[in-house]
Amino acid sequence: MKHTLSVLVENKSGVLARVSGLFSRRGFNIDSLAVGVTENPEISRMTIVVEGDDRILEQVIKQLNKLIDVIKVSDIKPESSIDRELALIKVEAGPKERSEVMQIADIFRAKIIDVGTKTFVIEITGDVSKINAMTDLLRRFGIKEMVRTGKVSMLRGIKAAREE
């Protein structure tokens, strides 16, 4: 089972190492990790997707909370949050495939942001399943390269996963 954790941390050097080190040391698997500064420049937010049952999740959260530089950990439930990921996909698109690839990109509201003689680079933003769906469709053309940011999440409505 996958869980999404929104982790507020001090924006200090070494914090990423502390967090990622904790995961590997305790044998917790990170699926994806995205990090960036928040509305407060002293604080960064990490969105971490972790695989594991409820027991593992509980330990992960408790151990994260023990790190001095971790300010708050929120377990983000899919039904009460929105999440997005961005991917850049370099796909093979010779003269014969071009229009079909363009159509797929169009359907997914993705953008073609670079055109080479034999390739397109497609930018897609969406929730993880949307990106997976599009990459599945593009696979038969040949995906030469793909970069994904990892998921970022936010609670819906007025609620915020922030420092009290």
Place this chain on the structure above:
Amino acid sequence: MSKKQKMSGAETFVECLNKEHVEVIFGLPGGAVLPVYDELYDSDIRHILVRHEQAAAHAADGYARATGRVGVCMATSGPGATNLVTGLANAYMDSVPMVAFTGQVPTTMIGNDAFQEANITGITLPITKHNYLVKDAKMLPNIMREAFYIASTGRPGPVLVDLPKDVQTEEITFEYPKNIKLRGYKPTSKGHPLQIKRAAKAIMEAERPIIYAGGGVVISGAHAELLALAETLMAPVTTTLLGIGAFPGTHPLSLGMVGMHGTKYANYAMTESDLIIAVGARFDDRVTGRLDGFAPNAKVIHIDIDAAEISKNVAAHIPIVGDAKNILTELIKEIKRKPKSKWNEKIEKWQKEFPLEYDRKSKEIKPQYVVEQIYDMCPDAIITTEVGQNQMWAAQYFKYTKPRTFITSGGLGTMGYGFPAAIGAKVGCPDKTVIDIAGDGSFQMNSQELATAVINDIPVKVAILNNKFLGMVRQWQELFYDKRYSATRLDTSPDFTKLAEAYGALGIEVTKPGEVRDAIKEALASDKPVVIDFKVTPEENVFPMVPAGAAINEVIDYGGKI
């Protein structure tokens, strides 16, 4: 000293130590900490020069465990810093408040593989509660304040502060911060009142309760509350290795230690109980044995300051997060006196039936006998131990009645810990007798500290239970590897009495049971550090024993009987 004044980083450092009331530092200098050592030269803070930085860390640890104050150690960059690593890991595992300072190459050279550079903050990330690389002297006062605060509060632990050389010489305007601002660190100390009420209810309903007390009781200073709780409920108390001293070993309700080498009656009582009241104990695998056989019918109340310990190994029905002393104080208000019960009688029967035993009529010196005589002759001593059989006998055959009198490496099991820890304990408690109950193997891992003890006039006593083996490992080879003693013979140990004398300490050799008491007497009378070399039965084993993978009521008794 006026409030705002220009100071170098090194001066700032010493001033901060003064503000934290640091009275002693264990350390060894080098190029990267020269500015700090130069400042210390004129300061009132005592510096004890060790002969190996590992000993500085263990001495700071022993000092902290004996006194409850933060222990401080220091080393230079690179090899000095890496020599501290074992000591930090040891303190981390056993929740010991410590601050370690290391020199570092100048900030401009960090990352260049400079001479004696080691990324010590990276290396110690998983074995410190927190660590700092000071990149700017202006940050130093805040970091110093935070380091001592973090080390000593909540669940205590070691904090490392890495001091680049240029930071030590940089001039700043000194001001010691009044407040600490740590958004991400707010330890819980008060227990949840509702949980305490629930616990009280479960306690009053229980028929076969047992109190399982750990190192957290010692750390919290909750021994008086623990005693009151036990006596009010007539509940038996067992402790972990690190909880020894939290409850008087001489008390009728004391069951001694639980777990792998715990008493049979403690393990039986744990297994048959219907309620475990765990206080500051973390259900270590040495305690629980095979988890599915551990106390199958018991509810668990788990009192611990660290939420991450709750339900980590054993599911807690009633968790209470907070400081043991606070929580027990509140809990006692919620419970009523209970009379002696059938449960108590059952346990008393086990105690009579399964006492700790060894061959008391032997013509050889039995290690258990040595420990009993030490107890008899100085029951108020602080005992430190090395690791192995010596440690287990020191736990089993000495009756500790006060907290902070039994100092041992539990979680990491570090051979070589006991002697430097004894030095630290003696520095912290100069009026107490401090004895390291040692093994011949372990003692050799830090015997160089005889120099430290002699030169600094720290008269600790070392009682080597010399079995000419890495005894604990040999015991496993005897029991589980057909007596194939691969690499466990220590035939070529030095003459320990001569070794002691070479350093200017007193050495005493004991070969007969009849000489044991005289030797202890002589050691206690001497004002020097003393090493007593007790030639004990080489192949003596520690029993009872729960073999690896067994449930804790599946015990091997004395003589290897199951």
